[in-house]
Amino acid sequence: MPTMTSHSSVILLAALGVLSSAAAAVDTSEWKCESCPYPKGVSGTVEAGVGIVSDASNRYGDYTGLQRKGAYALLGGTLRQRGDDGGFVDVTAADLGVDARSVDARGGREGLYALRLGYREVPRHLADTAATPFSGVGSGTLTLPAGYPAGSTALMPLASTLQPLDLGFKYQRFDLGGTMLAGDRWSYSVDLRRDVRDGTRATSGSFFANATQLPAPLDQTTDQLEAAARYTTHNLQASLAYEVSLFRNREPSLTWDSPFTPVVAGATRGQLALAPDNQFHQLSATAGYDITPTVRASAQLAVGRATQDEAFVPATLNGTLPTALPASSLDGVVDTFNGSVRVTAALTPTLKLQASYARDVRENRTEVRSYTLIDTDMFAAGTRSNTPFTFKRDRLKLGGDYRGPGSWRFNAAIEEDDVERNYTEAVKTRETTVWGRAAVRPLDNLSLSLKLLHGERNHSTYGTAIWFGLPENPLLRKFNLADRQRNSAALRAEFNPTEAITLGASIDYANDRYGESVVGLTAARDVAYGADVSAVLTERTQASAYAQTELMRSRMSGSALGAAADWRASDKDRVTVLGFSIRHAAIVDKLDVGVEATASRTRSDTLVQTTISDPAFPTAAMALTSGRLFATYKVDPKLSITGSLAHETYRSQDWRLDGVQPATVANLLAFGTQPSNYEITVLRVALRYRF
């Protein structure tokens, strides 16, 4: 048993449950808590009102459910009950009047068991403008009306056949869970979750050089179950859990009529294989143990298996091409292993060391078979074997934290990250990273910190990947394999000129150089600056504001001749975000008002040049400005009126979409989706009743 002078007595008290011993020693018979303001009975709030949206926009409605112009119901509330025997109920419901509704209900007896029931929706609206000539949208079969196919989009009867397309889906999540405590040390839990996606999303299909944007059906369910047992004492925590995840797709394929005149006989219909049913099982265990009050170890182990055995769709819908398959399904198997161990030791009250090791393996045991290589239902050219990718990753980390002298605090670590891959140009990569951080409070109201990091990655012999058809340029270095030098720095400052004001500033810099890469990504840099202020202006007024700007730049080289670089490209992205908020108790305990606003601006410039005269791409930009005025007036202790007026504008330009209508590109039948623009005002007024 360590002597009391070796360690803080409080740490011992807390960690070893000695506080319970203290409780036993103290006479608490007179501690009746008579003045403790326990709530009695059932309490809660009900909020009901109306919201009005000034205009329609799918972009605005994405995630919010407010895509339609007009009125909608505001409905929500809370319910709470606490019993002296530990019984409790908590219910929260929000946004019940829109397609982003959520309900969360919990109840049980604290210290014995708890049940949870949850439901939430996340609406997705993927495009403001989209059109398609296909019938059968939402199903797995898309057909074309008379007048198709045609030699190019300019020759298609689009004017008479295009119909508006509402791309999007509803995402729903159902949660059901329970926890039971058995005695002081054991607890058990079961959690069920169902995710449902129902609607459409964008995809595309092609025949050689002709492509068509297609609405793919989404009718997917993911069911997850996790069962766990946990054991906890004052110095040992352990858990064992089993998780299973089942993914089901009721639309396993998408078949479409080609709108383009077939180049090869029989190439009139295509079929995409959509995500197949799959499942994943995982058994995991975690443990943490206080070896001594100053030395702690924890570990995690998880073994899993993912399988997929959906029946293959036919190799081709072109009756003139071979259709033989080596098997009727994949029988795919991926085994996963994730193990980690961490040890920390406080050598002295001011010096602490950490060491950790983690190994993550994704081993693909799927059988390798040879398949006839059929190119977009047009040509059969040779065979190709599948390549079951396996990844093994080892991470070793050693670090230390030192406090002192004075207010100084130092952290440092050295990390090694080894990855082994198959079917790749470089089987092994190793990255060694060293970083250090120093923090100090030179004044009571000023804190500063600086972190510096340096990393170097090297790879084993870089060869040629022979499994994927034509070989890559021998001078190419894939950026996840390439030798890389990484440097970064982060500076933080926080200053409180008065107790009521906090000023913060930050600078972040990161630079990657791929020194050995003649072709491929060669450099990337990210610089970000930030400043923020928060202030308690008066007893009744709080304000905050922030500004952040980020500049990201990357460069890469390419070669059209499979040799030294003969073209270069750069991406430059600039982001600026401003925000402020003010909250004011205009009439104490009666009227609260506030305003908050954010403005976000992004600009992206892409330049690809073979010669200096090659034109750049236009700037892609986005401007999002949101403002909200809000107020709550308390009519009496039970009844309040809340209101808000929100205004949001969104402007964007994107050369990938600007002016690209269905017939703009001769060999691409597009949806014609344009960059979103909207200006929306939302007025909300509601009554809130507290009971």
Add this chain to the structure above:
Amino acid sequence: MALHNALLCFVFAVCAATPMFARAQPAAAAAAASAPVGDAAAPQAYTPKGADTCLECHDDETAGYSASALFKTKHAQRGDRRTPFGPGGLQCEACHGPGAAHARNKKATSINTFKADSKLSLPERNQLCLGCHAGSARTAWHAGVHERAGLACTDCHKIHQEHDAVLSRGSEPQVCVACHKQQRADFQKTSAHPVRQGRMGCSDCHSAHGSSAQAMLIKPTLNQTCYSCHAEKRGPLLWEHAPVSEDCSLCHKAHGSVRPALLVKSPPLLCQQCHSAAGHPSVARTGAALPGAGGVGAIFVVVGGCTNCHSQVHGSNHPSGAKLMR
């Protein structure tokens, strides 16, 4: 090799810290360690009436603190003997320590205030919480980034409020972005996970108490974390796309991107970082490819770029999907 030698030194240091090899501590440290905060052998250090004593003064409310709000939370559940207010519990003094001296002199220095200037050090304050809350999600706290950064439990958790903001999906990000300011900006970008709209919280992907995974993710790896919502990408598939199977973040930025679909770069340049084979993958696509500029090769740059044809970019289970076109 250097790292392995360092590991051996670490093991030796750990052994030195264990009881078998304990050495006498410097006098100053010993004196500090023995300073009484909670002396189990001195019941008179506690108040005569527990919470009733404390509430004689602490019945106030501020923006960040409410005495009454605590009694609406689980910490004050009388029927649960695990809580400070359960049968025989030390009530306020279970967390704040013996309060008799503070009740007499009313000085903040005579009790644990849980503030940065509390008489208890940061590890001591955190250990008061971990003494009850060490299990399950906090098993890896000791080795996590937040612990190393000197984060106090109370920096994120507000016990004396009816609703702890960090425990609710809609309000949790406001707590996190107090430090993680870059992510606040990321959620405002062109494409982002729906944190700004309140549909997701940081804890949907991250375990703030620490985990074995990079970036404190809730699952052992980044891909497994993504698959917990995006199971359709899990496979295994007949024709896999190597970067997809290895690491989703090779192509996506989960917090937000200036490009659609959280992409780090747009096609074709995104793809041409790795694909340089003779033929169309290695051809430079300049602004001249745009429809308004002549449009030769427009299909390679507009709308989905490479994915106009190679739409099955996450992999395909089609027997003829080797080129990710079926």
